[in-house]
Amino acid sequence: MEGFLFPNEGIIEWDLLIVIYPFITGLVAGAFIVSSLYHVFGITSLKPVARFSLITALSFLLVTPLPLAMHLGRPERALEMFLTPNLNSAMSAFGYIWFVYLLIVLGEVWLVFRPDIVKYAGASEGLKKTIYSALALGVYEIPEEALAIDKKIIKVLAFIGIPTAFLLHGYVGFIFGAVKANPWWSTPLMPIIFLMSATVSGIALLLLSYVVVSKIRKTPIDQACLRSLALWLMGFLSVNVVLEGLEVFTMFYEAEESWGIISQLITQKIGISYFGIQFISGAIVPLMVLGIVEAIGLGGQAKTVLRFLASAMVLVGVFAMRWNVVIGGQLISKSLRGFSSYVPPVFGINGLIVSAVVMSLPFVILAVLIYLIPPWQEEPQAVRREPLSFDSRPR
C-alpha cells in the first residue's frame, strides 16, 4: 500500500473469484454467438462447430454461479438473489437473466440433440439407457413434423438467445460501469467492452477447443471452419481494441480530476498487465498474426498452428482485461491519493488453486456432455463414439 487510503480500504473485496466469473460468462456468450451464427444466420462454414459450441456454452453456463456463490460472505443466503431481488440493482439481474438464459440454452441443446438422444436410448442398456430415456422424456419417436417444429423452435431460441446472451454479459459490464464512486469503472462503454471481449474470448476458446478436440479424435480440421472462426475473431477483436482504446484515450484527453491516479494505475501498478498483456499480446499481436495468415499463403498445418497461438494469446489477453478492470479498479483508493496491492494467495477459497479448479470444471462437464451426446456430425450412422473414454476395454 502506498499513499493515503481510507481506513476501511486496503483489502481487495472482489478478488480472484470475481475475476474468473466474467471470464467464464464471457466464454458462454461468445460460444453461444458462434452457435447462433450458424443456427440463425446460416453461416454454413461454422457448421462443424455449431453443436460443439452449443454444449460448450452450456458447460460454462452451469459453472457460472459457482465463483459468485463462493465469494459471498454468506453463501447460504445466495437464494435471496432469486427470491427477494432488489430490481434497482444490476447485480440482481444475475438471478433472472442467468435463469432465463439457462432455460433457453437447455431448451436449445435438448431440441438440437434430441434425435441423437433418442437414438442412443434405443442403442444402449443399463444405467446409460436410463439416462438417455430420462433425457428423452420418454418420447422415442421423431416424426418428420416434430423435427420441423423442433427446427423452428431452435431457430427462435437461438434468436432470442442472442439478446439474452448480450444481457448476460452486458449486465456484468453494467455492474462495473454504473459505479460512479470508482473512476476506473465508471463509463457507459463498460457493458459494450465486456460484451465484445466476451465474444472474442468465446470465439478464441472455440477455435482452440476445435483444434484440440480434432487432434484428440484424429479427425481432419475443417480449414474453412477454422478460417471462418479466425475471421470472426479478427472482426470482433478489432472492435474490442477500438472500444478499450477509446475508453482510456478519452480519460487521458479529458484529464479529469481522477486522471492523476488512473494514469499512475495503468502505467505503474498494472502497466504490464494492461498495455503489455491486454493490448499488445492480447489484441495487437494476435490481429497481426491472423492478418498475416490471411494475407500470405501458408500450409494448412502452419495456418492451424498460428491461429491456435493467436487464440491462446487472445484468451490470456481477455483474462488480463478482466483482471485489470476488477482488481485494477480496487487498487485505487476512493481518496484518489493511494493504492492498495493485491497478490492472490495460493491456498484458501479465494486462492489460485481453487480458481484453477473452478476454471477446469466446465471442461469436465464438457467432457461428460461430449461422452453422452457427441456433437460431431461427420458420420451420422456411426455407433456412439467415445472420443474421451477413460476405460481401456477393446471395442
Added chain:
Amino acid sequence: MPHLKRAVALLSLVLVFMFVVPRVMPTPAFLIDFGFHTRNAEQNAEKWASVPASYVSTSVCVDCHKDKYTLWQKGNHRVVSCENCHGPAAAHITTGSPEVLNTSRDLCGTCHARLVSRPSDFPQVDMKTMGGDAECITCHDPHEPRAGMPPRLPHSLEGRSDCQTCHNPQSHEPWVTVPPQAPHSLEGRSDCLSCHGSSEFRGASLPHVPAGLGGTNCLLCHTTGGVKPLPDDHTGRTSATCLNCHRLN
C-alpha cells in the same frame, strides 16, 4: 407434440417449486437463514434501535458525583464529557464497576500536545518541555485544569517579543505603568511563555479599533462624557498608547 408437452410440464413444475411454493408456504425456521429470509424495514430498524447504549451522557453523572460535577461544570473542561476520559458509564451505573482512570501524559497530550494542524486558538503546549516526565495532573486538576494556574495573557503577542519592555518594574519610561506590574520579580524568569502559555487570550479579548480610524485621536470620542467612556483602569493613559494594546482591524 408429446415431447414438447412433457418438457413444458417439467418446466412448469420446476418454476412453481422455485417461485410459488416459497412465497405461499410459511418458511420453516431452520430455512430462514438459508436464503428464505424476507426483508422488513421497520422490523430491522427496530432491531437497530434496541441495541443497548454504552455511553450514558454526562448529565447522569451528577446524581452520584455532585462535587466533582460542580467543579467540572465551572472549568474549561466542561466541554469534555466525563466519559471521554473515564470510558463508557453504562456498565458502571448498573454494576458499580470501577471506571477508567488514565492519568498518563499521553491522554492529556492527545488533545493538548502542540500540533501545527490544530486550530491556533486551542490551548496547546509543547509536551517535550512542559512538565518534564511528570503526569500533567500533578499541577492541573483534570476537572478544573486552570485552577491555581498563572493567568493567561490579556493581549496578543504579535509585535511583542520582549515582555520586559513593558512589564519591567525598574524601567522609568512614563508609560510603563500602564500595563500591570509583574506581581513577581523578573529575576530568573526570562521565558514568560513557559508559565503564561503562548496561546491567544480567550474571553478577555480587547475591543479592536475599527479600520479607518487608525490615525484619529481616540480621546476625541472616548472621553469620560463621550461616546464610550474609557473604563476605570484606563486613568492616566494618553492617546499615544492606545494602539499598543488595541489592535487595528
Added chain:
Amino acid sequence: MRYELKISRRDFIKIGAKGLLGGIIVSSIPSLLRGFTAAAKIPGTYDWEKHYWGFVCDNERCIGCGRCVVACKLENKVPWEPEYNRTWVERYVITESDEIFVDSPNAGRDGFAKAPISTKYDGLNIRKSFFVPKLCNQCDNPPCVTVCPVGATYKTKDGIVLVDQEHCIGCRYCIQACPYGARYILPDSSETHLGQVRVVDKCTWCYHRITKGLLPACVEACPAGARIFGDLRDPASPVRKILSEKRVYVLKPELGTEPKVYYIGFEKGVY
C-alpha cells in the same frame, strides 16, 4: 397456414410457461415491497416520521484528538482488529508549494500527538494544516441502497441508511459503490451487538441512541465541538442554525449522492 397454426400452439404453450414465470415474479413484487412502504412506528415513543437527522463537521474546530473514534468503537463494538472504522479522522497538510499530504494513522484513534506521527511533517514548509472527521454521510440518494442485489440495505424514514444484517449476503457491492469508504465487511469472528459475521456494517449515526433522544457517541465525545448533530426538521436544532448561518460544503457533491454530513471549513483537495 396450417403449419403456422401448429407452431402457434406450441409457441403458445412455451410463451404461456414463460408468462407464468413472469407473472409470478411481477405479482410477488408488491408483497415484497409492502414491507418497505408501510408507515410504522418503532415501538416506544419514537416516531420515525417526525424526525430527519442531519450532521455537521467543523474542520475549523477539530483538534484531531481521536476521542470520537474510540468512543464509536466502544459504543458500537466495532472490531479493533482488523482495522475497521465507522468513523475516522484525517489530517491534511498543505505545503507552500501546493503539495497536499493526507494521513490517518490507525484511523486517528490514538490521536496525532505521539511521535513519529506528530513529527512526520516537521521538515516541510507548511502553509496550513487541519483535521477532517469522516463518517457515513447517510446520503439522501444513497448509491449503496441502489446497488444492493437483495435489498438488505435501506434508508429509514428519518434519513438513516441501515443494513439488515440478517438479510445481507455479503456480496460487497455496496462497499464498491460507496464513494466515501464508509462501509466494511465484518470479519469471521466479530462481537458486534447484532452478532452477525461476514456481512456488511457501517456507521448508523448511533441509531440506537438518537431514537432515545441521545447524541451519537462521537458527538458526545468530541471536546472541541467539531461534531454537531440535530434534527433537520426542528428549527431550533444546532444543525439547522448552522446551515442557515454558515457556508457549508459536502464531500464529492458532483456524484449526486446528497450527503447529509455538512462541513464547515472545507478545503479544495479534501475527498
